[in-house]
Amino acid sequence: MISGLYIEEDVSTHPRVLEIRDRFPKAPIVTCERYGEILNRKAQNFRLQKQQPALILSRKHNKHVLPAPAGYSIGGAHNYYFSHMLNCLYDCRYCFLQGMYRSAHYVLFVNYEDFVAEIAQICAQHEGASVYFYSGYDCDSLALEPVTGFSAYFLRALAHVENAYLELRTKSTQVRQLLTQTPSPKVIIAFSFTPAEIAAVLEHKVPALERRIDAMVKLQEHGWPIGLRFDPLIYTPGYQDLYRRLFANVLSRLNIPLLHSISFGVMRMPENFYHNTVRLYPRERLFAAPLERIAGMMAYAPPVEQQMLDFCQTELLRYVAPEKLFPCRF
Amino acid sequence: MADAAYKHIIVALPCEARPFIDYYRLHGVLDFPGFRCYVGDDVRLLVTGVGKVAAAAAVGACQGYFRNAPHQVWLNVGVAGHRELSLGSTVLAGKITDQATQRSWYPPLLCNVDLPVQEVCTVDVPETAYRDAMVYEMEASGFYATATHFATAELVQCIKVISDNSEQGVSGVHAAQVQALLAAQVPVIDALLARLTRMSREVAPDGELRALMQTFVERHRITAYQRRELEKSLRHFLALGGDGNKLAAAVTAGGGGAKPLSWLQAQIAALPYDLLAP
Numbered sequence: 001m002i003s004g005l006y007i008e009e010d011v012s013t014h015p016r017v018l019e020i021r022d023r024f025p026k027a028p029i030v031t032c033e034r035y036g037e038i039l040n041r042k043a044q045n046f047r048l049q050k051q052q053p054a055l056i057l058s059r060k061h062n063k064h065v066l067p068a069p070a071g072y073s074i075g076g077a078h079n080y081y082f083s084h085m086l087n088c089l090y091d092c093r094y095c096f097l098q099g100m101y102r103s104a105h106y107v108l109f110v111n112y113e114d115f116v117a118e119i120a121q122i123c124a125q126h127e128g129a130s131v132y133f134y135s136g137y138d139c140d141s142l143a144l145e146p147v148t149g150f151s152a153y154f155l156r157a158l159a160h161v162e163n164a165y166l167e168l169r170t171k172s173t174q175v176r177q178l179l180t181q182t183p184s185p186k187v188i189i190a191f192s193f194t195p196a197e198i199a200a201v202l203e204h205k206v207p208a209l210e211r212r213i214d215a216m217v218k219l220q221e222h223g224w225p226i227g228l229r230f231d232p233l234i235y236t237p238g239y240q241d242l243y244r245r246l247f248a249n250v251l252s253r254l255n256i257p258l259l260h261s262i263s264f265g266v267m268r269m270p271e272n273f274y275h276n277t278v279r280l281y282p283r284e285r286l287f288a289a290p291l292e293r294i295a296g297m298m299a300y301a302p303p304v305e306q307q308m309l310d311f312c313q314t315e316l317l318r319y320v321a322p323e324k325l326f327p328c329r330f
Numbered sequence: 331m332a333d334a335a336y337k338h339i340i341v342a343l344p345c346e347a348r349p350f351i352d353y354y355r356l357h358g359v360l361d362f363p364g365f366r367c368y369v370g371d372d373v374r375l376l377v378t379g380v381g382k383v384a385a386a387a388a389v390g391a392c393q394g395y396f397r398n399a400p401h402q403v404w405l406n407v408g409v410a411g412h413r414e415l416s417l418g419s420t421v422l423a424g425k426i427t428d429q430a431t432q433r434s435w436y437p438p439l440l441c442n443v444d445l446p447v448q449e450v451c452t453v454d455v456p457e458t459a460y461r462d463a464m465v466y467e468m469e470a471s472g473f474y475a476t477a478t479h480f481a482t483a484e485l486v487q488c489i490k491v492i493s494d495n496s497e498q499g500v501s502g503v504h505a506a507q508v509q510a511l512l513a514a515q516v517p518v519i520d521a522l523l524a525r526l527t528r529m530s531r532e533v534a535p536d537g538e539l540r541a542l543m544q545t546f547v548e549r550h551r552i553t554a555y556q557r558r559e560l561e562k563s564l565r566h567f568l569a570l571g572g573d574g575n576k577l578a579a580a581v582t583a584g585g586g587g588a589k590p591l592s593w594l595q596a597q598i599a600a601l602p603y604d605l606l607a608p
Contacts (some may be wrong), residue, residue, distance in 0.1 A: 004424065004439035004447065028439055028447030038436050045482040045533055050528055052441040197606055236605035278565070285605055287568035324568040 055142025060109035076132035087141035099273025120252035183223035190227030195242035232267035265328030349513035382472025409493035410467035413460035423488035428471035
């Protein structure tokens, strides 16, 4: 459910905009000059907007693709990320987006062609080497697929860029479109999971764990490379048992030799985003966890963090070879 | 600062105010400076006079007088003109543009509100040509720009009732007609205010936290920095499921001594962290 559409004048006749307008015939439409007029305004409340987000249709003018943060890799030497969308359909309490943006409205950049052109340009600079592009950094890659047609377009467009690898990261079950396509070994569909008990208190509006596992299994059976993302790892007493059961549940359903990669990393949030989020949800127990300020980030105390990483690594190594395992350390 | 959520209705004219004064049984505030102000149980109404400057000044005066917390509801209601819309049509502003400065504001859109959304253009003199398919009126930009200094934008909205159009121009609009147009929309506006009030509760200050702060501050002399730290610690205490009543009782009985913050930290340390605790 969206409360309405904001449309930049510049893209008002763009074919993707016209298609999206048709999907929401009753939605109020408001024109604007630039999406920042709405997204970046002061005196907005992310928490209230999250209950009735609007969709902003916009054009991204520059910096379509950026280098991925250091320490983030699933095997490639060259790592980049891009965001065709800002903000997410889901409402996970640990998510940095709620502290980063003033508004919870979704921004969709409809000029996909410009993203693909920049990706192709970067790949040309790294000729002969695999280059990884992550799409689920500022949004969920697939959750709004029926509206955005993002994966349908990008998979087709990037098929011709030989050294481009694409990670689609999701918590959704929107896999229908992918199931109609011929799988590509260069596209990893990465599902992120937390234990069901933790998801129940922190991951609002996210489909149930079992439904997501079902969707993931279907994709693997169809031939898509699957990635598992246990990120962020969330601390609570007895987390070992929760994660042990989660790993067993997820991995028992997959054909492990075909699994592309598993990455995992503990919860951390830039300090200012953390404070913004606490202001929105002052009674949220997650933020009363044993967190410390470390190099501008709020993270679990180092011994807790290390213990969690070690535990998960040991557990996951029971299922997969070390070369498929990618701990995220910052 | 008051923590109760009030609905503020801002109108330009006495004839726009009358239906609300009657419906909410409002009474005048005699010492309100500069403007006519009426109050009821949880409603405050201001009659600003015509124009964006007057609207902005009235909102500022209201905030100064009542010292509102930022979760208050503000609604600008009034008549307006539109080229095509029929008389009596009621619209919610999705965009407000000040014609003189070409600056725009975007009152956040609301789900499940059965009102059409329109672009509103605030003009300095009455618009008689209705050049664009916009809602023309004279207060919204001043109202919105000012009210969003004091409240979060989601709770600041603007609703306009069409009183003139290209067939029946603004010169024919008179007070009794305006009053009747507004009176017919009171149930719709009341429902919108109720909706905004429900939203405001979600972002209201934490009453328990406030009360605990007060308990500490009354018994301990603390600096502004310590006050911030105290608030942070109390929030932490409550997020961990600490019992605010017991804490308040302990403070009242002398808990904390000369070092209330250290004492509070010790209370927090004694609370186990368990994300999944009921």
